[in-house]
Amino acid sequence: MTILGAAAEPSCYSRLVNDWICPAYVTDRQQEIVDATVQHVGITVVSVVLGLLIAFPLALLARRLPRLEATILAITTGIYTVPSLALFPLLVPFTGLSATTVVIGLALYALTILVRSLLEGLRSVPDDVRESATGLGYGRGALLMKIELPLALPVVMAGLRVATVSTVALTTVGSLVAYGGLGNLIKDGVLTNFRAELFTASLLCVVLAFVLDALLVLAQRLLTPWTRGVRA
Amino acid sequence: MRVFGDMWRYLSDGANWTGGDGIAALLGQQLLLTLTALLMAMVVGLPIALWLGHLGRGGFLAINISNVGRAIPTFALLALLVVAPWPGTDQLGPYGRAGLATLIALTLFALPPIITNSYVAMREVAPEVREAARGMGMTGAQRFWQVELPLGLPLVVSGLRLALVQVWATATIAALVAGPGLGQIITDGFFRSNYGKGIAGALVVAAVALVLELLAALAQRAVDPTRRGTPTGGHTDALSVTGATLDEPAEPVG
Numbered sequence: 001m002t003i004l005g006a007a008a009e010p011s012c013y014s015r016l017v018n019d020w021i022c023p024a025y026v027t028d029r030q031q032e033i034v035d036a037t038v039q040h041v042g043i044t045v046v047s048v049v050l051g052l053l054i055a056f057p058l059a060l061l062a063r064r065l066p067r068l069e070a071t072i073l074a075i076t077t078g079i080y081t082v083p084s085l086a087l088f089p090l091l092v093p094f095t096g097l098s099a100t101t102v103v104i105g106l107a108l109y110a111l112t113i114l115v116r117s118l119l120e121g122l123r124s125v126p127d128d129v130r131e132s133a134t135g136l137g138y139g140r141g142a143l144l145m146k147i148e149l150p151l152a153l154p155v156v157m158a159g160l161r162v163a164t165v166s167t168v169a170l171t172t173v174g175s176l177v178a179y180g181g182l183g184n185l186i187k188d189g190v191l192t193n194f195r196a197e198l199f200t201a202s203l204l205c206v207v208l209a210f211v212l213d214a215l216l217v218l219a220q221r222l223l224t225p226w227t228r229g230v231r232a
Numbered sequence: 233m234r235v236f237g238d239m240w241r242y243l244s245d246g247a248n249w250t251g252g253d254g255i256a257a258l259l260g261q262q263l264l265l266t267l268t269a270l271l272m273a274m275v276v277g278l279p280i281a282l283w284l285g286h287l288g289r290g291g292f293l294a295i296n297i298s299n300v301g302r303a304i305p306t307f308a309l310l311a312l313l314v315v316a317p318w319p320g321t322d323q324l325g326p327y328g329r330a331g332l333a334t335l336i337a338l339t340l341f342a343l344p345p346i347i348t349n350s351y352v353a354m355r356e357v358a359p360e361v362r363e364a365a366r367g368m369g370m371t372g373a374q375r376f377w378q379v380e381l382p383l384g385l386p387l388v389v390s391g392l393r394l395a396l397v398q399v400w401a402t403a404t405i406a407a408l409v410a411g412p413g414l415g416q417i418i419t420d421g422f423f424r425s426n427y428g429k430g431i432a433g434a435l436v437v438a439a440v441a442l443v444l445e446l447l448a449a450l451a452q453r454a455v456d457p458t459r460r461g462t463p464t465g466g467h468t469d470a471l472s473v474t475g476a477t478l479d480e481p482a483e484p485v486g
Contacts, residue, residue, distance in 0.1 A: 081445040082438040083401035085408065085415055089434035092427060093235045162302065169305040173405060176422055183307060190311045190409050198315055202308035209303035 013196040022196035029197075033185070037204060039099075040181025043174065044167045044212070047103045051110030051163060058111070059118035060144075069119070076112040084109070084173040092177065102174035109170060110163040117159020121152030154227060157220040161213050168209040182208075238428020239435065248432075255417065255436060261328055262413035263440075265406075266399050268327075269338030273395060276339070277346040278388075285354025285384075286376050294351035301344030306402045307409070310337045314409045321410055328412025334403065341402050342395040349391025353384030386456045393448035400444060404437050414440075 012022035026033065058076075062069040079087075087105045095101040125148050133147045149156075172183030180187065182201040189198025221228065242248055249255045284290040313333035314321055324331025357380045365379045381388075407415025414437050421430025 078442060078445070081397050081441045083404040083441060085401070085404045085418055086434035086437035086441070089418055089422070089427075089430045090438065092431065162299075165299070166302045169303060169308075172305040172307040173408070175307075176408065176419070183305070186305075186308055186311050187408065190315060193315060195315060198308075198311055202305065202312060205305050205308055206303055213303075 013194070018193070018195050020195045020199045022200075025196035026200060033200065033204070036182050036185050036201065037208070039179070040168070040171055040183075040205070040208065041212075043099060043102055043106065043171050043179065043181055044164065044208075047106035047167050047171075048110050048160070048164050050103060050107040051114050051167075052160070054107065055111050055114035055118055059115050059122065062115070062119060063122055072115065076115055079108050080112040084170050085176060088174065088176055097177045099174075099179040101177050102171065102179045106167050106170055106174075110167055113159050113163040113166070114156075117156050117162075118152070121155035121159075122148055124155055125151045150224070153224050154220070157216060157223075161216045164212050164216060165209045168205060168212060172205060235427045235431055238426070239432045240428075242429045242432040243435070253416070255414070255433075258412075258414045258416060259436065259440065261326065262400075262403050262415075265327055265331075265334060265338060265403050265413060266396070266444075269335055269399050269403075270342055270392070270396055272335070272339045273342035273346055273399075274392070277343045278350055281347040281350035282354055282376075282381070282388075285351040286372070286380060288355065291351065291355070294347050298344040298348040301341060306337065306341055306405050309340065310334065310402070310406055310409045310411065313337055314411065330406065330409065330411040333409075334406040334411045334413070337406070338399045338402050342399045345391045345394040345398060347391075349394065350384075350388045353387035353391070354380050356387065357383045386452055389448075389452045389455050393445070393452055396444055396448050397441065400437075400441050 010016050011024045011028075012019040013025040013028075058072055062072045082090075084105060087108070088101055091101045091105055095104060129147065129151065130143065133143050138147065171181050172186055174180035175183035175187040178184065182205050185197050185201035186205075188194065189196075189201065247254075251257065281294055284294055310333065313319055313336060314330050319330075319332035319336060321330040322332065323329055324335070327335060361379060361383065362375065365375045370378065403413050404415040404418070406413055407417075407419045414433060417433030418430045418437065421427060421433060
């Protein structure tokens with residue numbers, strides 16, 4: 001019999017009760033939950049941003065050299081095929097048991113989705129728009145930054161949303177190397193048969209995914225005011 | 233690096249491959265889990281999605297199920313199923329400990345890509361082709377079997393391919409929650425700080441994943457009625473994200 005179980009008023013997360021939903025757990029372990037959530041958001045955001053930073057030049061390269069496109073797509077698809085629980089261990093010899101391992105692994109997954117959506121987005125820019133811009137005297141750089149990227153934004157943002165939502169979910173697997181954000185709580189919940197911890201952390205993961213997705217939708221609306229009237 | 237030496241020693245020791253919890257047995261177990269789950273998801277998902285796609289109904293649901301599926305961590309669902317009183321960690325025949333929980337989770341995560349892709353495959357058959365079939369007096373069933381399904385098959389198979397990748401990955405994660413399969417080698421290695429063993433397990437899992445993906449890609453090529461293989465440019469496949477597959481509802485069928 002544990003001390004918790006012997007208490008006069010067993011709380012809903014004591015061994016005896018072990019409720020799935022337990023507000024007392026959330027208030028008592030607030031700091032732990034906040035820390036895990038902060039780590040989770042941090043790992044997710046850094047991974048997606050890193051993925052985007054690598055995906056951008058790769059997409060431009062693939063577009064400039066069509067012969068490279070198939071190779072780049074094949075390699076990124078290959079990486080995507082490797083399960084996260086296998087990818088993290090394969091990175092450990094290089095980066096150790098650190099958050100870097102998780103971030104690099106997740107960035108590689110995000111990269112796959114982002115390269116494709118960047119290519120798809122740039123391809124969706126109508127040729128006549130590109131020609132008009134060239135006719136107006138836009139150079140290659142200005143054409144890309146001022147015409148092509150803004151027009152590609154809806155498709156790119158769609159990819160960014162997919163990448164972000166899946167990264168939030170995959171971050172939990174990082175608990176293998178002890179950097180899994182809310183995944184650490186899930187793992188602990190399984191090991192100690194702690195239902196409130198497990199359920200709260202799982203729920204927070206899903207909520208986090210939807211919140212980040214909503215933020216990206218909002219950002220997209222602000223960045224592409226011209227699509228608002230059309231979509232309705 | 234020393235871990236690579238440890239990894240090689242683990243992989244080259246024949247004793248690690250044989251026996252009840254050897255690599256070969258666990259590999260067989262995980263392949264069995266993967267194929268069973270994929271088959272169950274196909275039996276459930278394909279008829280519904282293809283039928284909805286044929287009718288042009290339920291597009292919102294068929295497309296958003298993938299978005300919802302992505303947001304749910306496989307690890308969390310597996311953990312919930314294992315800790316719950318049912319299905320729990322009970323043995324299930326050749327599927328090993330927590331076999332039922334793992335099978336349920338795998339099937340659930342195989343469904344979204346199958347449903348979304350099959351639905352989109354049916355909807356993306358060119359409207360003029362559909363009109364022509366109707367004009368020739370084909371019945372609904374004839375149009376479905378002779379026109380829409382053959383034309384949509386490559387995309388349907390690409391959904392199965394994506395589901396296969398997803399199921400294999402999830403089956404690996406099952407070991408994090410005391411489930412069956414090859415992931416056990418990885419988690420056991422890390423749990424006991426025997427990193428060579430963990431990395432050896434990861435290598436086997438990754439290699440099999442690539443082989444499965446390659447076989448699926450070949451299958452996809454084989455069912456392409458236009459026989460030009462997988463074109464690289466401008467073609468939508470399961471992993472690419474376009475505006476059309478994301479938020480546009482399918483056009484209503486007249």
